[in-house]
Amino acid sequence: MKMFLAFAAATAALATGIAAVPQTVAAKEAPPAPGPARPFTLPQMTTYSLPNGMHVTLIPYGNVPKATILASVYTGNIDDGGNVWLSDMTGALMEKGAAGHDASQLADLAAGMGGSLSLSNGLNITTASMDVLSEDAPQAIGLIADLLQRPDFKPDQLEKVRADLMRNLSVAKSSPNAIARDAFSKTLYPGHPYGQTFPTKEQLAGYTLDQIKAFHAANFGAARTHFYVVGHFDAAAVRAGIEKAFGGWKAGPAPTSLPVPASPDPKVVLLDRPGAPQSMVLIGERVEKPGANVDFKAASTLLGGYFSSRITRNIREDKGYTYSPRASVADRVEGAFWVESAAVTAQSTGPAISEIYKEIRRMQDEPPTAAEVQGIKNYMNGTFVIGLSSRGGMANSLSSLDLLGLGADYMNSYVGKVSALTAADLQNAVKRELPLDKMNVVVLGPLDSVRPQLEKVPEIASKLPE
Known part of the structure; x- marks a missing residue:
């Protein structure tokens, strides 16, 4: 009871003190209005092309001794040709090994440079990227070149990739959002790769290693590639590394142009x-x-x-x-x-x-x-x-x-x-x-x-x- 009375008294005193605060504290000032937006200008960049048609952009940026390396290849689902997710399967199998290094070894090599190696597929673009210590930028460029130019495409990895994509397909087809977006894409882009969100299970089960190799050979090349290096790096060493790693890559075709049909009647x-x-x-x-x-x-x-x-x-x-x-x-x-x-x-x-x-x-x-x-x-x-x-x-x-x-x-x-x-x-x-x-x-x-x-x-x- 004594503890209760003491607590009640303290609470009353606290309440009395709080009630008095607004009378003695000045009203809070309104924050200052934001100033006008400052113009944005990109850092000074260097752009050039290799004789095989590959474009290169170098951007010195920041003082941290790291560099982001990004290779953008203009290929993806736009080149599936009705074989929906063939480009996705190709990219997933590329990540499983290149130039004699399996996925684990590729990851170890990238980690030794202070980063990781990743590859992603989209509708019109496939990207390979790393973020590494500046001194390792030339070596990282070579590792990305191996991934893009010399994938192993080992038969024993194909079924692992297929199983992963089958699971992804099953999960997506059970999602209300994904189902609705699939229908929306088909409505906006009938008969075009933009409207082909999902393959059938039969399609995914039927893609062969020969199809994947053929897709890579037909769609990966220097003329479709733009290479970026952003960060703190030795420009001369990076340029030499790019020439060494990509100078001998075949040009290949220009990026695919596949205009969408006229907008259909709304549905x-x-x-x-x-x-x-x-x-x-x-x-x-x-x-x-x-x-x-x-x-x-x-x-x-x-x-x-x-x-x-x-x-x-x-x-x-x-x-x-x-x-x-x-x-x-x-x-x-x-x-x-x-x-x-x-x-x-x-x-x-x-x-x-x-x-x-x-x-x-x-x-x-x-x-x-x-x-x-x-x-x-x-x-x-x-x-x-x-x-x-x-x-x-x-x-x-x-x-x-x-x-x-x-x-x-x-x-x-x-x-x-x-x-x-x-x-x-x-x-x-x-x-x-x-x-x-x-x-x-x-x-x-x-x-x-x-x-x-x-x-x-x-x-x-x-x-x-x-």
Whole structure:
């Protein structure tokens, strides 16, 4: 009891003290307004080409004695030719061994240089990269050359790779998000590699070692490769290392150009998932290549591209329909797209779609506020510069932009272009790129309860499949 009374007295005294604090402490000052964005300029770079056509970019960056090395080969699913994931299988088998070194030995060699060796596949690009101590940069260049030019393609590793990809396929095909995105890609890019997300199990089971070797021989070469070194390095030693490692590589063909077909008529695709508590919703359409169109990227960000975006505030914060709505612009060499995606509660599927349409229409009808525009400009410029603050970020960003035909000029002008945007620019970008009657909609959910909701959404009711 004594302890209780002592505690009560102390609590009362503390409360009395707290109550008096606001009377004696000055009000908290508002933080200063952010200053204008500073122009961004890339460090001085050196670009040149080898006689076999391989492009090289060297960028001195920072004082830490490390260098990021990145080789971008312009091949990927675009070259599958209907054999979906053949490029993925080729890349996965390349990582299993090269120049007589198995995967474990390759990892040990890379670790001895202070880094690791990785290879990744995409739609139009395959990249091999390392981040190593500066003194080991020439040796690392040689290891990447072995990986790209001299993969072992051992038969005993093929089935291990196949089993891994089979597991990946099974996991992806069980994911509502992946299933919905597969349907969305097929709707936007019918008959094109961009629309072929998954192979069949029969396809994956049937790919042979000869097919993989043929894919590598046909698609990996100097003329399709851009080599980057970013960081603190001996330029003369690096140039000599590149010439030694890649000077004798065959040129091979130019990168594949496979234009996408004209945009098809917009569709509403319904996929049944009986009993599901949520619906996966994707709404979007093809857009112009947005790389140079910072006005549309800004408009997309304001609509749904960051946490304080309009759609996020509407259907997450105000309505509680979903936890993680997100708008994104997907750059593609042959054709980009915009999409708003959200996993919404099943009973709110129709209302959520209505609110997404409402926010797009509102931005078309009236310009955003000055505060919204300034906030977007600060956000975009900040994330852009932060993304280039590391060696890897610099190398990967420049590689992606070179793939799209934008390159260093885009990076140097980005902050200035974003800073010059106006409210009218964002409004006009949404009018130009997102006509409401061109939207494609994919809904994966319990259709017995969801379809009646969709029939009440005027923008899509007439497009519902029978």
